Each structure stands twice: as C-alpha cells, then as structure tokens.
Amino acid sequence: MGSISDVSFCNTMVLTALILGEYSIAVPVDFNQSTSKTPKVVIVGAGIAGVGAARKLLKQGFTDVQIIEASSQPGGRIKGSLFGKSLVDEGAQYIHGASMKNPIFRLAKEYDLLQQTSNMSGAEWSVYTNTQRQFGPEFIEKLENLTTFLWRQADLHARNNTQAKSFGQVYLEEIEEILTNWTDDSSQLRRQKLGALNMMLKAHCVYFSSQNLDDVSLQEFNEYEQIEGGDRNSPGLFLKLISNLVEVIPGKSLLLEKPVKQIQWNGSFESEDSSVYPVRVLCEDGDQILADHVIVTVSLGYLKREAEALFHPNLPEEKLHAIENMGFGTTNKIYLEYEVPFWEKSERWIGLAWEDETPFSGLKPNLAEWWRRINLVDVLHPVERYGHILLIWISGKEAEFVETLSEDELTSNITRILRQFTGKPVPQPKNVFVTKWFSNTYTRGSYSHISINSTGDMIDKLAEPLPQARGDGHLSKMLQVLFAGEATHRSYHSTTHGALLSGWREADRLINHYSISEEGHQQTRGVA
Known part of the structure; x- marks a missing residue:
C-alpha cells in the first residue's frame, strides 16, 4: 500500500501533467461521429518529439498513426554507443531542470530511471x-x-x-x-x-x-x-527513456530506415480504396504514403539544407525566412x-x-x-x-x-x-x-538558438501548421502539415523537454481539431 506521501506525490504528478499537457482533457475521439473515415497521421522522425506525438494520439483513439524514421533506430538526437565499459551518450545527456515542472524528469521518475542521478552543480x-x-x-x-x-x-x-x-x-x-x-x-x-x-x-x-x-x-x-x-545526469537515462516510450507503440506503426524524399501537400491523392487524401509522403525507396496529416519533426539543420526540396508546394516565404535565419550549430x-x-x-x-x-x-x-x-x-x-x-x-x-x-x-x-x-x-x-552530428545527413548539427538574425516570433512561425485556417470555417483541409521538434518550442528550444512538449502540442492540435464536428459542435470531454 502507498503512504499518504505517495498519494500526495501521485496527485501532484497528475496535476502538473495536466498543466503541462501530458494528458489531454479528452476522451478518445469517436471518429464515426465526426468524420467519414479514421484520419491517417504520418509522423516524419522518431525522435522524442515524434514518439511523444504518436503516443499521445494513440492514447486518444487515433488508430492510424505511422512514424517513419530515416535511421536504423528511434531516438533522433537521443543516441548512444558502446564505449569503454558502458554506453555513452552521443546526444542528449542532461535533464535541464530536475523538477516536476519538467516532463522529462516526470517521465524518468515514472520509469524509475533516476537511481544514479548526479547533480553537476x-x-x-x-x-x-x-x-x-x-x-x-x-x-x-x-x-x-x-x-x-x-x-x-x-x-x-x-x-x-x-x-x-x-x-x-x-x-x-x-x-x-x-x-x-x-x-x-x-x-x-x-x-x-x-x-x-x-x-x-x-x-x-x-x-x-x-x-x-x-x-x-x-x-x-x-x-x-x-x-x-538544476542539471541532472544519470547514466543511459535518455536511451532508457526513449526505449520505454517506444515500447507502447505497435511495431507496425514504426518504420525504420525509411528516409523521406518529398512531402506533397494541399493535393487530392487517391488511394487504392478510392479514399482521397490531401498529403502524400514520397519515400526514398519509392514507397508512397498517403495521409490526412503529417507531423514533421526533422531537425532545423536538416530543414536549412532540404526545406525547398522537401515540400511541394514550397513552404510560405516567411516560414523559409525563419528556417534560414534561426540559429543552429554543431x-x-x-x-x-x-x-x-x-x-x-x-x-x-x-x-x-x-x-x-x-x-x-x-x-x-x-x-x-x-x-x-x-x-x-x-x-x-x-x-x-x-x-x-x-x-x-x-x-x-x-x-x-x-x-x-x-x-x-x-x-x-x-x-x-x-x-x-x-x-x-x-x-x-x-x-x-x-560524435558526428554535422555530417549526419538527417541532423546537420546539434541544436538551435536564437541568432542575431532571428527572433522568438520566428520560432512561432516555424511551428505554424499548413495550410492556415480558412475564414469559412471549413475544417477538412486544415492541419495538413504540422511542425514539431526542439527548434519549434519558443520557451524550451534546444532541449529534450522542449522537443517532447512540441510533439504533445501538435498531437493536441489534432485531438482538438477532431473534437469539433464539421458543424462546429464541441463534443463532451472528460479526463481520459
């Protein structure tokens, strides 16, 4: 049995999670009531932003969620290699802000990953x-x-x-x-x-x-x-965390070694069963994946090199301007x-x-x-x-x-x-x-900062979904391309908790989108 302190701790954890968005205030969406078909969501990138978004969507009743990842393992910039007597972290290593306000800290506590945590101060x-x-x-x-x-x-x-x-x-x-x-x-x-x-x-x-x-x-x-x-470090914490997060994602929903060649949006692409989708993801191996929505979680470094070729039609000029001018180094x-x-x-x-x-x-x-x-x-x-x-x-x-x-x-x-x-x-x-983050084709560097040529507003501009909302209230063409990743979080860019929160943010955007019917009727919602 748990003590009173255990119960208080659990209550605090749930309350903090609700505030920061770990749990949506929504029952699983009944797509039979709000749409003619189950929406298909494709997530490009299996870093913590992509995995976080997928988990949240699956928990809220989205049954057709697919993550496609270019490399041979999930994690993105959470990566480790055997060296010496143990695994060492190539990328993410520290929890920046070891408190219950940090979703990474909360999850690490939930998965019991903090036994050997050291304080670097x-x-x-x-x-x-x-x-x-x-x-x-x-x-x-x-x-x-x-x-x-x-x-x-x-x-x-x-x-x-x-x-x-x-x-x-x-x-x-x-x-x-x-x-x-x-x-x-x-x-x-x-x-x-x-x-x-x-x-x-x-x-x-x-x-x-x-x-x-x-x-x-x-x-x-x-x-x-x-x-x-403060900053906390625990051996292998992030590798264990990504492993725990991926565990609940069905194997068929995660495709590895599947680089994306182009994301075509604002179209009308017909599937074999005659369903029509607004987005088509073309993969390097020739496969085509149709979707209602795609959440792009690739690094800003990759976008700096590939944005103009990656999207068709091209991204709006102001979004390209933000990508070009935001800071991203190695x-x-x-x-x-x-x-x-x-x-x-x-x-x-x-x-x-x-x-x-x-x-x-x-x-x-x-x-x-x-x-x-x-x-x-x-x-x-x-x-x-x-x-x-x-x-x-x-x-x-x-x-x-x-x-x-x-x-x-x-x-x-x-x-x-x-x-x-x-x-x-x-x-x-x-x-x-x-480590070789710059020569890594899919990262082209390490993490973002606000450069002398950029502003916080540019981070918000990068995070805006496409196409923009229409004044006629028509919902079916909205939210075709959504953006997540550490560089899209204005307050916590450059961090794993910023990346995770950005994935949850885009998942919430879709959850809320489908919680409203075509007539604008708000469905009854309660704690999941």
Whole structure:
C-alpha cells in the first residue's frame, strides 16, 4: 500500500501533467461521429518529439498513426554507443531542470530511471593554463562568480534593451568595465584572468551550440525559460527513456530506415480504396504514403539544407525566412578511454585556459589549430560504470572539422595539449570516439538558438501548421502539415523537454481539431 506521501506525490504528478499537457482533457475521439473515415497521421522522425506525438494520439483513439524514421533506430538526437565499459551518450545527456515542472524528469521518475542521478552543480574544478599554471580554489570561485555576474548582466541588458544586440557584444562591454578594476594586477595575472574568461566564453558557445557569442541574440535571454532544479545526469537515462516510450507503440506503426524524399501537400491523392487524401509522403525507396496529416519533426539543420526540396508546394516565404535565419550549430563530444587515470580522483572538470587568448580575440574558425577550441574536459563518473573516461566538448566550425580527422590526428594533438597544460606525463588514450552530428545527413548539427538574425516570433512561425485556417470555417483541409521538434518550442528550444512538449502540442492540435464536428459542435470531454 502507498503512504499518504505517495498519494500526495501521485496527485501532484497528475496535476502538473495536466498543466503541462501530458494528458489531454479528452476522451478518445469517436471518429464515426465526426468524420467519414479514421484520419491517417504520418509522423516524419522518431525522435522524442515524434514518439511523444504518436503516443499521445494513440492514447486518444487515433488508430492510424505511422512514424517513419530515416535511421536504423528511434531516438533522433537521443543516441548512444558502446564505449569503454558502458554506453555513452552521443546526444542528449542532461535533464535541464530536475523538477516536476519538467516532463522529462516526470517521465524518468515514472520509469524509475533516476537511481544514479548526479547533480553537476558544485563539481570540483581544476583549471590549468598553457604555461602549466594551476589555479587554486579561490581563483576558480572568483571566476565562477564573475561568469555568473556576466550572465546576469546579459540577462539584465536583454530585459532593458529593445535593440538587436548580441550576447557577445554585451559580454565584451561588461568585461571592458571590469578591466578598469584590475589596475593592481601584474601583466601575467591579467593575461591569466582574460584567458580564463575566454575559456568560459568557449563553454558558453558549447551551451548555445554556436561559433561565437556574436552569433547569439540577446533575445535568447528573454525567450528561453529556465526550469528550477538544476542539471541532472544519470547514466543511459535518455536511451532508457526513449526505449520505454517506444515500447507502447505497435511495431507496425514504426518504420525504420525509411528516409523521406518529398512531402506533397494541399493535393487530392487517391488511394487504392478510392479514399482521397490531401498529403502524400514520397519515400526514398519509392514507397508512397498517403495521409490526412503529417507531423514533421526533422531537425532545423536538416530543414536549412532540404526545406525547398522537401515540400511541394514550397513552404510560405516567411516560414523559409525563419528556417534560414534561426540559429543552429554543431556541438560534438570526444570520448577518450585510458588504461589508468592521470587526473585526481576528486576531479570532475578540467579547464584549459590559453594565456595568449582573451575574449577580445574573437572566436573565429581556426581549423589549423582546432585544439585551441577545447576548453573543458569532463571526467565521467562513476568509474565503476564507465572506467577511466574523459569527455571533451567542442563547438563551432572546429566541431565540424574534428569529424574529418583520423584517430591518430585526434589523439596525438589532444595528448600534446593535455601534457602542455598539466605538465603531467599524459598517456595516449587506448580508445577514442567522436560524435558526428554535422555530417549526419538527417541532423546537420546539434541544436538551435536564437541568432542575431532571428527572433522568438520566428520560432512561432516555424511551428505554424499548413495550410492556415480558412475564414469559412471549413475544417477538412486544415492541419495538413504540422511542425514539431526542439527548434519549434519558443520557451524550451534546444532541449529534450522542449522537443517532447512540441510533439504533445501538435498531437493536441489534432485531438482538438477532431473534437469539433464539421458543424462546429464541441463534443463532451472528460479526463481520459
């Protein structure tokens, strides 16, 4: 039996789910009353947005739901590979906002996936410079406080400034102001401080998946909403989560290795049984799938390359404009496995600060010295699960470039840099693994941000379904093409919870659409 606290927890969970949309306030739709045939929904992409949309539609009585996925496994940018002693995450790794307000956290709790969750705040740092100077705890604490201050100042500027400014512009303005207080510093200490700040600037670029902070609009701070609870990581959490979500989807409803060539909409396509559909999905293998509705969940990076060829007729100009101007970059991970560790057991992060770099240097692409882009090295824990593994994060054009390097080029340069900074006899790793999100045909990068050329309104424009609602109240031609995925969620873009919520949003759009009859009669609805 559950205790009172268990019951309270369940009630809280259901209430929060209702608020955020996990459960529709709708009974399964009776399509015999509202339409002449069961609507057919095709979902392009089996990432968490597509899987989330499919699950919700199936729960609400949609019986003809088909997911088609280009790769050989579901998950999209939730992906893992065997490395060392365990699976490592290629893509999604952290729950950003570990609280019941986050649907990913709620589902992870429901599926009991949080047993080994670790909180990354307060992790022990070691920061080295290229002259083998190691900063002490006091310096690192001041660096963290200064970085937090700069972040808050950017947020303050965003709230008080309507001009189109970049995060990088404000960041540098604030540092110039701070420099006026460093008059007593030696030239060497000043170099070290500026090098450390530039290290943190590179870390921000990983956070935004951008080349530099000049690419990131200050509007990012006004649009993106943080969820309380901090970042949490649990080994294999996202892979287990996607596996649990897919379990309830009938096998026949998920087609893998089925790339889409073109989505034809606003047509009248006749099936073998003489039914007429407004949408036809042409697959690379020659198959044609007819549908009443298609939910497109592909990445913004893929849309940037393929949007004009993918849709016929073409997308509206304003939607194409949003796709072109919204920010989408590459962040890759480099995993290194060692026979024995050269780092301290207590270390969780190793920072690398170049004394000959400052935030004013500008993070322009430097492929000849790509290793300079490396700023933070993550020591994976627990050792019992992973073994002795380091994780390097890298963004920008350098992240794209490392995908082309041989294993020897990669490991020899990283080993040289680690020896140069730490002064330790760092051994060559015995294994290396590099993620390749840019060269992945179906992602072409990692995740989105609001660029200096875009706005939050463009995210809403990308999310708008096609065709637009007609003034005559006719419903049959509406909602032919719907859009989901992390880049379509204004408040939570770049996150898995944003992707999941966008899938639920589009499922709800169809559920609500069919809850209204052709005469506009609202059906009686109750908790499912």
